[in-house]
Amino acid sequence: xxxxxxxxxxxxxxxxxxxxxxxxxxxxxxxxxxxxxxxxxxxxxxxxxxxxxxxxxxxxxxxxxxxxxxxxxxxxxxxxxxxxxxxxxxxxxxxxxxxxxxxxxxxxxxxxxxxxxxxxxxxxxxxxxxxxxxxxxxxxxxxxxxxxxxxxxxxxxxxxxxxxxxxxxxxxxxxxxxxxxxxxxxxxxxxxxxxxxxxxxxxxxxxxxxxxxxxxxxxxxxxxxxxxxxxxxxxxxxxxxxxxxxxxxxxxxxxxxxxxxxxxxxxxxxxxxxxxxxxxxxxx
Numbered sequence: 557x558x559x560x561x562x563x564x565x566x567x568x569x570x571x572x573x574x575x576x577x578x579x580x581x582x583x584x585x586x587x588x589x590x591x592x593x594x595x596x597x598x599x600x601x602x603x604x605x606x607x608x609x610x611x612x613x614x615x616x617x618x619x620x621x622x623x624x625x626x627x628x629x630x631x632x633x634x635x636x637x638x639x640x641x642x643x644x645x646x647x648x649x650x651x652x653x654x655x656x657x658x659x660x661x662x663x664x665x666x667x668x669x670x671x672x673x674x675x676x677x678x679x680x681x682x683x684x685x686x687x688x689x690x691x692x693x694x695x696x697x698x699x700x701x702x703x704x705x706x707x708x709x710x711x712x713x714x715x716x717x718x719x720x721x722x723x724x725x726x727x728x729x730x731x732x733x734x735x736x737x738x739x740x741x742x743x744x745x746x747x748x749x750x751x752x753x754x755x756x757x758x759x760x761x762x763x764x765x766x767x768x769x770x771x772x773x774x775x776x777x778x779x780x781x782x783x784x785x786x787x788x789x790x791x792x793x794x795x796x797x798x799x800x801x802x803x804x805x806x807x808x809x810x811x812x813x814x815x816x817x818x819x820x821x822x823x824x825x826x827x828x829x830x831x832x833x834x835x836x837x838x839x840x
Contacts, residue, residue, distance in 0.1 A: 557748050561718060561761040564770070572676040575771075580677065580705070583773040583797075585719055587762050591769050592709060597669035598767050601711045603642045603785060610663045611639030619651035620694065622739050641688070645785040650690040654787075659686045670709075670789070675771075677705055677793035685790050689715075689782035694744070696779070697728065697737040701807045703775035703800040704792035710764040713786030717770055718743050720759040720777040726839040727757035728777065731830045733815045735807070738834050743779040753838045764788070774800045 566587045579586045592598050616632035634652065636644070644650050660666050672679050699722070700706065708717075720728060729738040729751060738751075746754050763783065764770055772778055774795045780788075795801045818826045 557755070559718070559743070559746060559754060559761075560756075560758045562758075564717075564719070564760045564762040566762075572674055576676045579771055580675070580773070583721075585760050585773060585776065586771050587764065588769040588771070590767070591673065592670070592767055595670045597666075597709075597711070600669055601787075603645060603712055603787070606659075606787070607639050607642040609665060610659060611637065611642075613638045613659070613662055615641055615654050615657060617641065617652040618655060619653070620696070620739075645688070645690045648690075649692050651693050652690065653693050653695070653782075654686065654688040655695070656685050657687070658684070660684050672791065673707070675707065675793075677796075679707075679791045679793050680704075686787055687780075687790065688785075688787040689780070690785050691782060694779065694781040696739050697741065697743050697777055698735050698779075699775050699777045700792075701735055701812065702792070702804045703795045703807075704804075705774055705795070706770075706772040706776075707791045707793075708764070708770040708772060708788050709791070710766060710768055710770070710788045711786060712766055713782065713784035715764045715786055715788065716744065716761070716781040716783055717764055718759055718761050718779040719772060720757060721773075722775045722777070724757045724759065724777070727753040729753065729834045729838045731834045732837065733811055733818070733830060737777070738831060744781050756839065775803070 564585045564587050566589060568588075568590050570586070570588055570591070575586075578584070614635050615638050617634040617636055619633050621633065636652075641652070641654070644652070672681060697718070697720075729741060730736075731738060741751055741754070748755055762770065766786075774797055795804050822829075
């Protein structure tokens with residue numbers, strides 16, 4: 557048995573008007589296949605190029621270990637020189653990933669390789685973030701704290717993406733006071749005996765290739781698995797729906813601080829309680 561996932565629609569390119577009408581307003585995902593072929597990044601950006609321009613930079617690395625109460629919010633599990641990390645990606649599968657890395661601040665010349673596309677949404681220009689991963693490395697199923705509209709540009713290799721709308725929360729084993737589902741769920745090959753509610757969840761899926769753009773609507777859950785080594789860049793636009801904007805403010809200013817406080821007070825018991833609640837709160 558497999559997850560109930562429909563293919564994310566694909567278009568070769570798209571006008572601003574069609575994007576707003578068919579995808580943004582109804583809040584549906586889409587893959588745009590040939591939107592950035594005029595960017596220098598389209599031909600230049602690969603792992604060797606990143607190694608060349610950013611090899612001396614020490615980068616933060618994350619793996620798929622479960623959340624520990626001692627871990628700070630988005631605290632790195634290891635560090636490495638970028639050149640050594642690229643060599644590792646090319647040499648063998650590794651769990652280590654880079655996420656939410658603003659390399660464009662550290663290597664300003666990369667900013668000349670792309671432009672901010674006009675999708676009819678105001679993109680946040682201070683927050684272009686890069687994400688790297690090796691073969692079979694993956695993110696936990698999660699959604700972003702600000703519930704932004706996300707445009708995810710993929711470079712080199714192939715990446716599997718699984719998305720769910722927030723209306724599927726009751727089937728996903730969402731961990732309370734956080735932005736993730738249970739971390740022991742393998743969304744690429746879930747155990748339905750252990751996680752029976754997933755049989756009812758309806759989502760979306762695609763494989764992203766070099767130069768393709770995935771639009772993820774506001775607050776969509778996303779799971780990313782690197783089929784081959786590669787990297788992506790995300791540009792984002794603030795949530796427009798009042799309900800999502802309110803949730804984003806709550807997450808940033810209240811939920812995150814409350815969770816950090818409870819970790820300090822209760823330690824691992826807080827993490828364990830949240831994981832148990834994810835089970836009892838989920839429709840079976």
